[in-house]
Amino acid sequence: MIAQPDPLNAVGEDADQRSVTATDQRAIPEATVARLATYLRALIGMGELGVATVSSESLAAAAGVNSAKLRKDLSYLGSYGVRGVGYDVSVLTEQIHKTLGLHQNRAVALIGLGHLGQALAGYAGFASRGFRIAALIDAHPALVGTRLRGLTVQHVDQLDEVVKRENIAIAVVAVPASAAQDVCDRLVAAGVTSILNFAPTVLTVPPHVDVRKVDLAAELQILSFHDNRKAGRADCLPLSAQQVGGQPLSAESLRAKPIRKVAVVP
Amino acid sequence: MIAQPDPLNAVGEDADQRSVTATDQRAIPEATVARLATYLRALIGMGELGVATVSSESLAAAAGVNSAKLRKDLSYLGSYGVRGVGYDVSVLTEQIHKTLGLHQNRAVALIGLGHLGQALAGYAGFASRGFRIAALIDAHPALVGTRLRGLTVQHVDQLDEVVKRENIAIAVVAVPASAAQDVCDRLVAAGVTSILNFAPTVLTVPPHVDVRKVDLAAELQILSFHDNRKAGRADCLPLSAQQVGGQPLSAESLRAKPIRKVAVVP
DNA sequence: GCGATTTTGTGAATGCCTTCACAAGGGCGT
DNA sequence: ACGCCCTTGTGAAGGCATTCACAAAATCGC
Numbered sequence: 066m067i068a069q070p071d072p073l074n075a076v077g078e079d080a081d082q083r084s085v086t087a088t089d090q091r092a093i094p095e096a097t098v099a100r101l102a103t104y105l106r107a108l109i110g111m112g113e114l115g116v117a118t119v120s121s122e123s124l125a126a127a128a129g130v131n132s133a134k135l136r137k138d139l140s141y142l143g144s145y146g147v148r149g150v151g152y153d154v155s156v157l158t159e160q161i162h163k164t165l166g167l168h169q170n171r172a173v174a175l176i177g178l179g180h181l182g183q184a185l186a187g188y189a190g191f192a193s194r195g196f197r198i199a200a201l202i203d204a205h206p207a208l209v210g211t212r213l214r215g216l217t218v219q220h221v222d223q224l225d226e227v228v229k230r231e232n233i234a235i236a237v238v239a240v241p242a243s244a245a246q247d248v249c250d251r252l253v254a255a256g257v258t259s260i261l262n263f264a265p266t267v268l269t270v271p272p273h274v275d276v277r278k279v280d281l282a283a284e285l286q287i288l289s290f291h292d293n294r295k296a297g298r299a300d301c302l303p304l305s306a307q308q309v310g311g312q313p314l315s316a317e318s319l320r321a322k323p324i325r326k327v328a329v330v331p
Numbered sequence: 332m333i334a335q336p337d338p339l340n341a342v343g344e345d346a347d348q349r350s351v352t353a354t355d356q357r358a359i360p361e362a363t364v365a366r367l368a369t370y371l372r373a374l375i376g377m378g379e380l381g382v383a384t385v386s387s388e389s390l391a392a393a394a395g396v397n398s399a400k401l402r403k404d405l406s407y408l409g410s411y412g413v414r415g416v417g418y419d420v421s422v423l424t425e426q427i428h429k430t431l432g433l434h435q436n437r438a439v440a441l442i443g444l445g446h447l448g449q450a451l452a453g454y455a456g457f458a459s460r461g462f463r464i465a466a467l468i469d470a471h472p473a474l475v476g477t478r479l480r481g482l483t484v485q486h487v488d489q490l491d492e493v494v495k496r497e498n499i500a501i502a503v504v505a506v507p508a509s510a511a512q513d514v515c516d517r518l519v520a521a522g523v524t525s526i527l528n529f530a531p532t533v534l535t536v537p538p539h540v541d542v543r544k545v546d547l548a549a550e551l552q553i554l555s556f557h558d559n560r561k562a563g564r565a566d567c568l569p570l571s572a573q574q575v576g577g578q579p580l581s582a583e584s585l586r587a588k589p590i591r592k593v594a595v596v597p
Numbered sequence: 598g599c600g601a602t603t604t605t606g607t608g609a610a611t612g613c614c615t616t617c618a619c620a621a622g623g624g625c626g627t
Numbered sequence: 628a629c630g631c632c633c634t635t636g637t638g639a640a641g642g643c644a645t646t647c648a649c650a651a652a653a654t655c656g657c
Binding site: 165173289 | 460
């Protein structure tokens, strides 16, 4: 298994208001938070199997990490283990659940009901893991008004209204790349503070909004890189001074076709 | 935007054969590889817009990273910039393309054609970014034999044969969690060396195989955590000594219901 | 009771990644 | 031809994250 540190779009500019929280019982590192979800899933599985207590060794194996890391991760939540015994599955499950803020069954909006959007709408994993899809939104007239999974598809123009009515803080964006920034802006304007983006584009948001990106093609490309290396191919050598493009790369061409900067909203 | 270091299933056990490659022109860090895909997309977009040259500053903005990081990342590929000018878009595009091993239009197998699998099958981003879906595989009798996107769906029993015939090194697993490990084992046996896993489960593979995981619910849970913190809720306090489960957590209960370890194939 | 055994929780060490800051390089105007 | 200005490429510093290794805690057997 590969390392997967995945800073696909890691901006890292603002991981600092970490210490100004109500419950500041030692700030939890980003890397740990990302793994808590995995631990939670493993714990729930064990709970269903009737396992009452689990050692860091077993849980780590189930989650695919090493046990020292797991113990350190859990230590950020407090001391929930018993030395010589292990962790109580139900207590730990509950604690991670709370830490992740899942005890309030959060309402989520799903924007974009193309193939991927429809697949996400039907994904049972959301419901079973603490999230309730509370709104389906699309721009396509043929879709608006149809019912899907017990919800009526709303037009994107009603986004603001729907988000406020349902008190939605988290949105999933599954629209084409060309529409993503616009949808994102509307979401932010409506008060959404967390966005999961499936569109292959970089979203620009104000600092109080979190964006996580899932880029399917990028994941494959990362695998491709490692596969390539494993195969030991020698055809990815540097080009040296060998001319590839047309004209010989001068600052003149830079002025002629000015670089279009992607807007960075502050 | 949030940091997203995403070690969802980071094992990190085996990120070491990094230096034993044919083209060992300075090993490229994992974190850099993960960003190259983003740079590539931005570059392709610029190329289509007719931009010929781009500075690290502009490209960094388009990719959502800071410019020092971008320059350091690109420096691992070699020296493709011109001081005082910037990078030639087409040269750099080509170089990243090669580095990621995308010049050979890799064949990919897609296993599992439920909602998500069908969405992935139709995802244009794969084709346009260097991958060709060469096989569709499912276990459901009603699906096997049907045609989808120009391909006939094969039964999972033919997996080995198909993978070998099409010379497939990369597979996308979109089957239910309960079937994922079995499918994974078959893929590995057939010679697949890279797996992109959408099933919410930890896959155990031999060391020469890379697995990357996309866990949709986990992504939402991470967002939920941050959202929770932003909201400053105080209801995720530690439990202290407060009893939650049934009996008072003794080693006796551990022996009574022995912990089921998840098999770790070496 | 008490020592053997198990397993947690955590300081310390190590390594990776990011960020800073600036020297070196290259074109451009005059 | 020369000096100015811009931008790259990269040592060095700093910050996180992972791993190590062990003391502390708790149970169990006798």
